[in-house]
Amino acid sequence: MNHRTFIPALLGLLALAFTAAAGTDPVPRFPYQILRHDLAVDLDLERQFITASDRITLRPDGARPGEGLELLLRRGLEVTAVLYDGEKTRFTTGPADLSHFEAEADSEDVVFYARAQALRLELPSGAAGRDSFTVQVEYRGEIRDSLEGADFSREYVAMEVTGIVSGQGVYLGPEGIFYPALPQQLFTFSLSATVPEDWRTVSEGKDGEAQVKDGRRTETWTSRQPVDGFHLIAGRFEVKEVDHEGISVRTYFFPDTTGLDQRYLAATKDYLSLYNELLGPYPFEKFAVVENFFATGYGMPSFTLLGSEVLRLPFIIGISLGHEICHNWWGNSVYLDYVSGNWCEGLTTYCADYLYKERRSPAEAAEYRQGLLRDYLAYTHEHNDFPLTEFVMRHNPAQRAVGYGKSAMVYHMLRHRVGEEAFWRSLQWFYRDYQYKFATWGDLQRVFEAESGQPLGDLFHQWVQRAGAPHLVMQGPMLTRLPEAWRVSFPLAQDQPGEPYNLSLPVKISGADRDTVVHVPVNQAAVQVDVTVPFEPLRLAVDPDFDLFRRLDPAEIAPSLAETFGARDLVIVLPDQAVPELRAAYEELAAQFNRRGEYRIVGSSELTPEARDAGAVFFLGRPPENPAIPASWLPGQPWEMAPGAYRLLGGEYRDPNAALLAVMRHPADPGKTAAFFAGESPEAVREAGRKLTHYGKYSYLLFFGGKNQLKGSWEVSGGPLTYNFQNPNATR
Numbered sequence: 001m002n003h004r005t006f007i008p009a010l011l012g013l014l015a016l017a018f019t020a021a022a023g024t025d026p027v028p029r030f031p032y033q034i035l036r037h038d039l040a041v042d043l044d045l046e047r048q049f050i051t052a053s054d055r056i057t058l059r060p061d062g063a064r065p066g067e068g069l070e071l072l073l074r075r076g077l078e079v080t081a082v083l084y085d086g087e088k089t090r091f092t093t094g095p096a097d098l099s100h101f102e103a104e105a106d107s108e109d110v111v112f113y114a115r116a117q118a119l120r121l122e123l124p125s126g127a128a129g130r131d132s133f134t135v136q137v138e139y140r141g142e143i144r145d146s147l148e149g150a151d152f153s154r155e156y157v158a159m160e161v162t163g164i165v166s167g168q169g170v171y172l173g174p175e176g177i178f179y180p181a182l183p184q185q186l187f188t189f190s191l192s193a194t195v196p197e198d199w200r201t202v203s204e205g206k207d208g209e210a211q212v213k214d215g216r217r218t219e220t221w222t223s224r225q226p227v228d229g230f231h232l233i234a235g236r237f238e239v240k241e242v243d244h245e246g247i248s249v250r251t252y253f254f255p256d257t258t259g260l261d262q263r264y265l266a267a268t269k270d271y272l273s274l275y276n277e278l279l280g281p282y283p284f285e286k287f288a289v290v291e292n293f294f295a296t297g298y299g300m301p302s303f304t305l306l307g308s309e310v311l312r313l314p315f316i317i318g319i320s321l322g323h324e325i326c327h328n329w330w331g332n333s334v335y336l337d338y339v340s341g342n343w344c345e346g347l348t349t350y351c352a353d354y355l356y357k358e359r360r361s362p363a364e365a366a367e368y369r370q371g372l373l374r375d376y377l378a379y380t381h382e383h384n385d386f387p388l389t390e391f392v393m394r395h396n397p398a399q400r401a402v403g404y405g406k407s408a409m410v411y412h413m414l415r416h417r418v419g420e421e422a423f424w425r426s427l428q429w430f431y432r433d434y435q436y437k438f439a440t441w442g443d444l445q446r447v448f449e450a451e452s453g454q455p456l457g458d459l460f461h462q463w464v465q466r467a468g469a470p471h472l473v474m475q476g477p478m479l480t481r482l483p484e485a486w487r488v489s490f491p492l493a494q495d496q497p498g499e500p501y502n503l504s505l506p507v508k509i510s511g512a513d514r515d516t517v518v519h520v521p522v523n524q525a526a527v528q529v530d531v532t533v534p535f536e537p538l539r540l541a542v543d544p545d546f547d548l549f550r551r552l553d554p555a556e557i558a559p560s561l562a563e564t565f566g567a568r569d570l571v572i573v574l575p576d577q578a579v580p581e582l583r584a585a586y587e588e589l590a591a592q593f594n595r596r597g598e599y600r601i602v603g604s605s606e607l608t609p610e611a612r613d614a615g616a617v618f619f620l621g622r623p624p625e626n627p628a629i630p631a632s633w634l635p636g637q638p639w640e641m642a643p644g645a646y647r648l649l650g651g652e653y654r655d656p657n658a659a660l661l662a663v664m665r666h667p668a669d670p671g672k673t674a675a676f677f678a679g680e681s682p683e684a685v686r687e688a689g690r691k692l693t694h695y696g697k698y699s700y701l702l703f704f705g706g707k708n709q710l711k712g713s714w715e716v717s718g719g720p721l722t723y724n725f726q727n728p729n730a731t732r
């Protein structure tokens, strides 16, 4: 899910732009700071039109006498008047300055600026010398982004809707600049919104008594906590409310959404209790689960906005709701200073998605960590990897694998380094000290160092400032019998490019009836590891529970569809011998996979062995339909695609609408994958094919009529970081 805040990406560049505009200032600066917005908005749903008045309280911050004020406002809104301390003052509007962003024409900054107009105000020379003053901006206009393409996906964040006023509902976000703004400001606000009598509104903060007059309802939201932006959501909601330890817990659902409110209210209460205890008191007066009329999964301070379909997805209450609630600590009250990298998605993932697994069982926690490493292996390579200091927000699986996955693993390793108590105490301290302030990775480091009493520069440097991950290679272990013990020795190398990492290497040694895990400090490219245990070792495993962030060996994980789609080179092979309707269905599917044009699509008659073996390969259709499938690859596989029958793990399945997916290690290179997908009919191909990308982590999938029947991953025997002393070949 997506954490929302004000204009994420552009802050760094914008600061530079302001510096340039100001001429000689050596550091970025805004001559005025916004202290408060008092915004009144009247919503005309039929005309998709707003009429607004924003009284902005400002404080000079190094302004020169007579220096003007430049605010940003959504383009297309018409400013009708500006008042300085109640008196009309002169203003101009014009395009926001785009000239600083030429280098990256499609960056978020440019996209944001394309939405903005600049509102330039003249201020009397006395303004710069005052403690504070107010500027009132009157404006109006249509706001109606298209909803086309709004889509919720775990992997891809779709085109953003930044503002829409309609009879179905209202979404106005700070990224859509529906009120005059400056970037990276923290301010309090009040928002009065007027809607039809049977509508309700939601924003950050706390609501007061609603006023109803002439069929119109006005609700007022105020925030005593400084925010970095605020929203206006409205709809024909039914509101349910319960009190939880002084916090108002609410659902705002559409009338035909029944039977979900009690579950959401109960789950919200549980999450609030969890984080109150773990991290410190919840910072707001309310938390609301709000249904949206288009697909979103957003978390804002004190509420979450979930599309109608999203609200009904099975994993939302158990995981995503908790993740969004956790963002009220990380990101929505301790704010993100994006300039130095987004530290907050990894921390939220660690305190939510990951922690829920850990609280169920150590095995589920290890499996989750393995999944993070698997995604990193599947989706990143030297050309798209980046350090966490450069993570802003995710747009694709590689950014997710680093910005969420690697980042969560950094907190995991930090926890091991400083210890359980110091870890949670540091987070509580960080929350207390940085509440309603912008915080950076550097601030986290300072707090953890102070609380744990140890320098952590090496850890933050190698995991946060550096791209990539260590790759570990174990060489043949030796076993030595000592008088009272056994010694296990093996050479261990890190063969990634660049400096060796400083690691606390978990080594697990198992005997007949017990095992032990020791942590061996490793800080060179090649070391000799010696571990002595008081029992006879039968098995050795390096980092068997995936406690280190590292580049896995492909043999440590089952081949998966995600790994196939994440490959740097993927060729998709169409079945030239399939009947035309079937081939057409496969062609559509291939085009769907290749929406972003990253892959090659070829017919089976065009595929050369070189192209087949150059990267990952995905064969569509069964062998007779797709003659490019090498006959020598298939014998011995635990699956078979015969006409009319699919065999999988010993079972045989006959269904007129069956479809089977299987992924194996590429026979030409076990670091890559070969995938196969076939369906009995064009419908089977379409219906199952549409769903494939939701099952990325699996090695095999069986569908009947688009409904999943079987899914799973092939068993892996342990990979090159394990060793069996009794039967050395058994686990290699």
Ligand SMILES: [Zn+2]
Pocket: 001, 002, 003, 323, 327, 345, 348
């Ligand atoms: Zn998040």
